[in-house]
Amino acid sequence: MSDTRLLADRTVVVTGGTGGIGRATAQGLAALGARVAIVGRDRARAESAAADLRRIPSAGEVDVFEADLSSQAQVRRLAAELQERLLRLDVLVNNVGGFWAHRHVTEDGIELTFALNHLAPFLLTRLLVDRLVALGHARIVTVTSSAEAFGRIDFDDLQSERYSGQRAYNQSKLGNVLFTYELVRRLGDTGVTANLVHPGVTRTAFGAEDQATWYAMSGIGRPFMRSPERGADTVVWAASAPELEGVTGGYFHDRRPKRSSPRSRDETTAKHLWEVSEALTGISR
Template sequence: MTENFPGPMAGKTVLVTGGTGGIGRATAAGLAALGARVGITGRDKARTQAAADQIVRESGNPAVDAFAADMSCQAEVRALAVAVRSAYPRLDVLVNNVGGFWATRHLTADGLERTFAVNHLAAFLLTGLVLDRLKGSAPARIVTVSSNAQAAGRLNFDDLQGERSYSAQRAYSQSKLANVVFTYELARRLEGTGVTATALHPGLVRTSFSAEDPSRLSKVMIPLLRPFMKAPARGAATSIYLASAPEAEGVTGRYFANRKPKTSSKASYDPAAAARLWQISADLTGLNTRGRETQRRGT
């Protein structure tokens, strides 16, 4: 148990999605080293367990748990939430880290565009499903990994899933803007509960980002940019800070980069767009506006 492992996060429980590699794995390792009990998610059970075992060896903290879940599939996100609630009597921090970039338009098992489904809807759904556990553990924190790409993002409500016209960069920027808009709206809705919500830009980090379905541009640019990219441990610094730092306690509805609050894009502060995105997300995931399960429209 974490009580036997010293550190400023001893006795705290954290869930990091997408924790088998890159920023997510580095975030989980950093929080485990601080004494937290850490759960990580990954699509493949064996790979997720191997990552958890490696974090145990590196941090010296034995309290690292592996949860297998494909975050593009809402049934698996729901099963993950059930497993997390069963395993953890308390949940102090949720780090919505999982994300990706796909050059071509893919549909998920739910018939949704993959970028929007993984980068935004997975965080929306999982957060809603574990929110009661976070509230019961307050003060608690929700940290969502966005990107500076949010600055170029536009919420195209007439074509959120790129059915009429798909551009990988447009879809990615939109999803990262959605992360920030979601965070600000979540912070408003959680006011007075003791649960905070923040978003962040991790920087340009050396990861397997876009490796599944790279664009021609990324095939050219990533090797050129690689020498200038941060190591994953540096890229995880702001996530770890927002999840653990005493000075971040009570900070909510803010966007961070390099562990400092920053101004996000003008579009991210539109409350009407935030309310509209929330309702659409609730409809697409079967969560009502209070985060409870409802029948998903069209199913």
């Protein structure tokens, strides 16, 4: 089978698919023949990204879903729409995320970094897991960051009342890793795999909404950052590579397995974070 047909019968959902690594990921998966569902909070940007995908000769169908994933109500609506409109779900790419130098609170009363970077993929994955399990060989790929190595889950201040943008971001990325490892344990032998990708420091509009962050990230170091396409390469690989069939609980960078931080492998912390996340999202099984 040629690479352009590798995912010809697969349906993939990419959150944050309107720009940066997410858009490049969607393009890479479409080039492999997948039906790609782009999730973005801005309809115009999502439609623009979808138009680009439809110009890829090998692309399957392209679907657009509009949702602000910092809102739990919109995450729930999105999950319902995905299950209604898509007959199958082979791959869920949890890519959406952000960094803010200043503290913001969502409509749910939750600090924005924790809400978008951790609780959104936690809740969306939990709402879609039955559909994934029903397929029997689905994949979950979550985009994290090496910043997880500097993170600490502060259960006394998950909402970052004592705010530092970097500390909040590090905590949320550590949350991604802890969540994935706990998810792997809970999925057991369902056939669904869950893996993590650190894409590297990438040249995107990441942090553009917060001018203090944007100016810092678009300064002297920006020319040395990776392109979105290079950042997305391992995400596309993790979502599609035949050699990863059945491989779960991996942490990958540049298509190579890496060992995540000691804190990320603390099963007690992972279980507690799972339970707290359930309480904050109102979901349980």
